Amino acid sequence: MRKRLSVLIPGLILIAVGTAVFAQFQSGSYGSTQTNSIEQTVPPQLAQDGNFSVAPFPSFVPELAEGEGRAETQDFCTTCHSTRYITMQPPLPAPTWDAEVNKMIKTFGASIPEATAKEIISYLQEHYTPENRKH
Amino acid sequence: MEQWQRKVSRRDALRLLSAAGGLAMVKWSQARASVAEQLPVNQQIEPFTGPGPNPHWNSVGPYVNEPQKAPLILLTDRPVQLETPRSYFRSVLTPNDAFYVRWHLPDIPHRVDLAEWRLKVEGNVDKPQTLSFSDLTEKFKPVSVTAVNQCSGNSRSRFQPRVAGGQWGNGAMGNAVWTGVRLRELLDAAGVKQGSVQVQFQGLETGQGPKGSGSNVFLKSLELSDSALDEAVVAYLMNGEPLPMLNGFPLRLVVPGYFATYWMKCLTWIRVLGTPDENFWMKTGYRVPDTPRGNTTPEEMKAGGVRTVAISRMPVRSFLISPDGSSKIPAGISVTLQGIAFSGYGKIVKVEASEDGAKTWREARLGQDHGAYSFRTWEVVWTPKIAASYTVAVRATDEKGHVQPDEPVWNPGGYLWNRIEKQEIVVGKVSGGASR
Numbered sequence: 001m002r003k004r005l006s007v008l009i010p011g012l013i014l015i016a017v018g019t020a021v022f023a024q025f026q027s028g029s030y031g032s033t034q035t036n037s038i039e040q041t042v043p044p045q046l047a048q049d050g051n052f053s054v055a056p057f058p059s060f061v062p063e064l065a066e067g068e069g070r071a072e073t074q075d076f077c078t079t080c081h082s083t084r085y086i087t088m089q090p091p092l093p094a095p096t097w098d099a100e101v102n103k104m105i106k107t108f109g110a111s112i113p114e115a116t117a118k119e120i121i122s123y124l125q126e127h128y129t130p131e132n133r134k135h
Numbered sequence: 136m137e138q139w140q141r142k143v144s145r146r147d148a149l150r151l152l153s154a155a156g157g158l159a160m161v162k163w164s165q166a167r168a169s170v171a172e173q174l175p176v177n178q179q180i181e182p183f184t185g186p187g188p189n190p191h192w193n194s195v196g197p198y199v200n201e202p203q204k205a206p207l208i209l210l211t212d213r214p215v216q217l218e219t220p221r222s223y224f225r226s227v228l229t230p231n232d233a234f235y236v237r238w239h240l241p242d243i244p245h246r247v248d249l250a251e252w253r254l255k256v257e258g259n260v261d262k263p264q265t266l267s268f269s270d271l272t273e274k275f276k277p278v279s280v281t282a283v284n285q286c287s288g289n290s291r292s293r294f295q296p297r298v299a300g301g302q303w304g305n306g307a308m309g310n311a312v313w314t315g316v317r318l319r320e321l322l323d324a325a326g327v328k329q330g331s332v333q334v335q336f337q338g339l340e341t342g343q344g345p346k347g348s349g350s351n352v353f354l355k356s357l358e359l360s361d362s363a364l365d366e367a368v369v370a371y372l373m374n375g376e377p378l379p380m381l382n383g384f385p386l387r388l389v390v391p392g393y394f395a396t397y398w399m400k401c402l403t404w405i406r407v408l409g410t411p412d413e414n415f416w417m418k419t420g421y422r423v424p425d426t427p428r429g430n431t432t433p434e435e436m437k438a439g440g441v442r443t444v445a446i447s448r449m450p451v452r453s454f455l456i457s458p459d460g461s462s463k464i465p466a467g468i469s470v471t472l473q474g475i476a477f478s479g480y481g482k483i484v485k486v487e488a489s490e491d492g493a494k495t496w497r498e499a500r501l502g503q504d505h506g507a508y509s510f511r512t513w514e515v516v517w518t519p520k521i522a523a524s525y526t527v528a529v530r531a532t533d534e535k536g537h538v539q540p541d542e543p544v545w546n547p548g549g550y551l552w553n554r555i556e557k558q559e560i561v562v563g564k565v566s567g568g569a570s571r
Contacts, residue, residue, distance in 0.1 A: 080350060
């Protein structure tokens, strides 16, 4: 009996302590997937003349929704601005996209043929409204 | 017999032990699974927000590296628009490399030759001036002002219904010490002619659009009689350093109290006008309804007849910067709620914090006074006794008596947002008791 307890008690204590310690904290979890990082850049070489310059401003080209009118949208809108101007927006109602494209043409003087403008508007209305925007 | 008994009992003990061990293992793995499920998931933020309001403090773009900049939040890459992450507002001055960036047109300088570059003061003046960078630093008395630069569309992503435009969170603002020459001194040197009405500012920001359209050149003007001109500075230093290219190197107009649209970057022409400026960026862009808080509705806009005025001073605002809600706080400890406040109408005189969602308020202690148009830091100690989710709110009052309201604002440009900010803070249990 004494022998029995001498095995049982330390064993149970070990388990109890192990469980109790485990309940207090947890460690050693690492993600298994690759996540995005931003690379560092090296300081530029500087000459002692009057030119103060910086590297070209980088492009971050977003993935536009696949569909009819995507090529036209990419070609014409990027004359003045990157397509981030589209993907940054919240989902906008169809009439707002119509107004936006028309503002680019009438107010800002974008040179877009009428038929192409219609294609661009329907592309935006097809993929970037509250009803249909996915990404 | 005794031997057998002992043998059996030993075997029994082992069995019992292994059974107990097995049970414990099951419990252990259950505990492990349930704790593992409680680990926060480092989930990537959604790529866009809406049609509801953006629920985050900042906008949701990725962090990007741009020249002379710390990783900032990308809104757009061409023209460049970058937002300052929340944590940079822990300090009263916003570091240059973290300062937000907003351009309207794609053709902006990434090289300026200071040996050739000249500031022109021209138009309706007696003695047009052509000033080199060293003329500005040597021939005029340097003055410094600490002032907040905030984009007119800061917090646009809060609007309901959402409006098109830069979908800023709260980080399209920054505070810096600006050093340069008083604008009035330059105007006096040029001799403004009688009957002049406005002064126009032009920088090195241009686009491909046809001449006369807003996409050709960015221009802004202020009334010559505007008292804001008395405080305006043409700055060649930002926090004691040359301006980053993306913030307007080599010279930027600083109009303390006014929205950043007037703070012309890469300022190269100061032009005195005999007639009011009718260019797109004055007549059509950056206009707000001539109503209290610039508030209107989509229905009123559709019906027409909403009179607008050029945007000017920034309404009073305040922000909780820390804690930011990303971590739990143990019940019973004292945490310091801290943040910033400012107003374009003058000094901040009071900041109040609430821990019950803007029902009851406590006055915060204000930090050092850096001038009427600077961020004013504030802090208040809070000891949450009970584990719960709390809604912390903050509101500021300026010297003109403006108090932040708890009502939203709406206008088609997405301007002038200054509703009371709120932040969920989760307080966690620290003992087995029911409340703590």
